[in-house]
Amino acid sequence: MIGAGRDRAPWVLALEGRGPALAAITALHAMVSFAFAAVALGPVRATLARHPAGAGALWLDDGRYLLDLARLHGGVVDVAAVSLLALVLAYALAWSLFGGVLPALAMGARPPRLYRAAAESLRRAPTLLALAAVAGGAFAVSAALAWQSWRWALDPANATVSGASAHARALAAMLPAALLAVLASVWHDVARTLAVAQGMTAHRAAIKAGSAMARRPLQTAAAAALFAAGGAAGPALATALGLLVGRNETTTAVVFLCAARLAALAAKTHARMRWFRWVSLRAG
Amino acid sequence: MRAYADAARFTHPTPNDFYRALRANLDARLVDGFVRPALETAWTFDQRVTVADCWRERDRWVGRVVVQRQGPFQLPTSVELEDSRGRRRRVTWDSASPSLTIPYAGDAPLRVVRLDPDRRIEVDADRTNDVRTVEPAGHTASLTARVAWWVALVLASVGP
Numbered sequence: 001m002i003g004a005g006r007d008r009a010p011w012v013l014a015l016e017g018r019g020p021a022l023a024a025i026t027a028l029h030a031m032v033s034f035a036f037a038a039v040a041l042g043p044v045r046a047t048l049a050r051h052p053a054g055a056g057a058l059w060l061d062d063g064r065y066l067l068d069l070a071r072l073h074g075g076v077v078d079v080a081a082v083s084l085l086a087l088v089l090a091y092a093l094a095w096s097l098f099g100g101v102l103p104a105l106a107m108g109a110r111p112p113r114l115y116r117a118a119a120e121s122l123r124r125a126p127t128l129l130a131l132a133a134v135a136g137g138a139f140a141v142s143a144a145l146a147w148q149s150w151r152w153a154l155d156p157a158n159a160t161v162s163g164a165s166a167h168a169r170a171l172a173a174m175l176p177a178a179l180l181a182v183l184a185s186v187w188h189d190v191a192r193t194l195a196v197a198q199g200m201t202a203h204r205a206a207i208k209a210g211s212a213m214a215r216r217p218l219q220t221a222a223a224a225a226l227f228a229a230g231g232a233a234g235p236a237l238a239t240a241l242g243l244l245v246g247r248n249e250t251t252t253a254v255v256f257l258c259a260a261r262l263a264a265l266a267a268k269t270h271a272r273m274r275w276f277r278w279v280s281l282r283a284g
Numbered sequence: 285m286r287a288y289a290d291a292a293r294f295t296h297p298t299p300n301d302f303y304r305a306l307r308a309n310l311d312a313r314l315v316d317g318f319v320r321p322a323l324e325t326a327w328t329f330d331q332r333v334t335v336a337d338c339w340r341e342r343d344r345w346v347g348r349v350v351v352q353r354q355g356p357f358q359l360p361t362s363v364e365l366e367d368s369r370g371r372r373r374r375v376t377w378d379s380a381s382p383s384l385t386i387p388y389a390g391d392a393p394l395r396v397v398r399l400d401p402d403r404r405i406e407v408d409a410d411r412t413n414d415v416r417t418v419e420p421a422g423h424t425a426s427l428t429a430r431v432a433w434w435v436a437l438v439l440a441s442v443g444p
Contacts, residue, residue: 025444029436029439029440029443030432030436032435032439033432033433033435033436033439034428034429034432036432036435037428037429037431037432037435038428038432040431041424041427041428041431045424045427045428046420047412048424048427049417049420049421049424050415050416050417050420051412051415051416051417052395052396052415052417052421054421054423054424054426054427055423055424055425055426055427057415058427061403061411064411065411065412068409068410068411068412069412071410072410072412084435084438087435087439088438088439088442091439091442091443092442095442095443095444098444099444101444102444235437235440238433239433239437242430242433248426249423249425249426251425253426254423254425254426254429257426257429258429261429261433261436265436265440268440269444272444
């Protein structure tokens with residue numbers, strides 16, 4: 001078992017010892033994203049480079065240039081979409097295997113090095129994969145439920161007079177599916193933290209995670225919402241910043257935005273660490 | 285159209301009657317060069333800048349620009365040449381031949397060539413080849429960074 005200390009409150013989890021691991025995870029995440037974007041945009045970039053406005057040409061002629069570019073590179077767009085889907089699936093599988101890394105890093109005052117946390121996660125791979133499979137099943141049920149709810153709400157047989165109210169009803173009908181997805185996500189986080197922190201088997205971790213959530217439902221929901229909001233704040237700010245200055249093609253603006261986005265990704269990962277820290281202290 | 289309707293009323297008009305009526309009221313080159321092919325053929329029309337070169341000879345910059353059209357229409361248009369100092373000059377291309385070579389000479393290097401800069405020809409199938417810089421100059425780093433950011437957000441939803 002890695003790090004079982006309870007010497008710090010989760011709200012003030014310092015970066016001590018976690019900085020390099022946080023930087024490495026963020027860098028890996030950013031590199032994968034940049035590599036994919038660079039490869040996917042290769043053919044488009046060659047065309048754009050011959051336009052004096054560069055990437056800014058995409059917004060010219062009321063979107064006509066963008067339309068022509070998408071039509072011209074239709075095959076590339078299709079391949080990029082399929083490749084992105086494959087990348088997302090591969091990434092999800094990889095993080096199922098390494099799902100114990102962040103919980104391991106978050107525990108204790110003296111966190112392990114990243115490679116030790118990864119090794120610990122791999123050692124518990126069967127347990128983590130089993131928990132991920134259960135969570136994945138819950139997500140699949142949630143998606144199917146959402147799809148059925150949406151179809152039911154928009155079915156002409158159940159039509160309302162107003163199209164707007166029909167869509168509002170469709171969104172309301174999807175709430176149970178969304179709730180199930182959130183519950184599955186929180187349960188998965190709690191269960192894998194228990195599996196790593198206390199060396200539990202998948203079966204025991206699953207049951208104990210459920211009972212821990214049932215014992216403190218409001219506290220758990222509030223903490224999950226708080227940490228999720230904290231994690232989303234950085235990316236939301238970086239996205240807003242991108243909308244403000246994203247069309248500025250100067251090197252300074254591009255570098256500044258990239259730095260802001262990297263910081264937002266790091267902040268999100270750090271918020272996840274703090275969440276795992278909270279779970280390890282409360283659910284243990 | 286009114287003249288055609290009057291002339292063809294209570295008769296059995298053919299397409300030639302229609303074009304004859306148009307020729308009586310419009311430029312014959314427009315009817316034969318645009319209307320007839322537009323109505324009778326499965327056309328694709330594309331104008332493009334295929335070559336934009338520039339090099340130094342003694343104390344002057346010289347070069348050449350080649351523009352081409354693909355498709356049956358002969359639509360007159362403009363070709364705008366902009367040098368590195370931002371000075372622009374326009375050449376009219378009557379589009380009678382499928383391609384045109386324009387020589388360039390000036391005291392500054394040619395930077396950009398724009399075909400149909402006023403965007404008057406809406407039937408052009410592909411506008412991405414209407415503009416060409418002599419040297420690849422457009423900045424695309426921000427686009428790569430932006431796409432990478434959205435990919436990162438998608439991956440973060442299934443990541444740690």
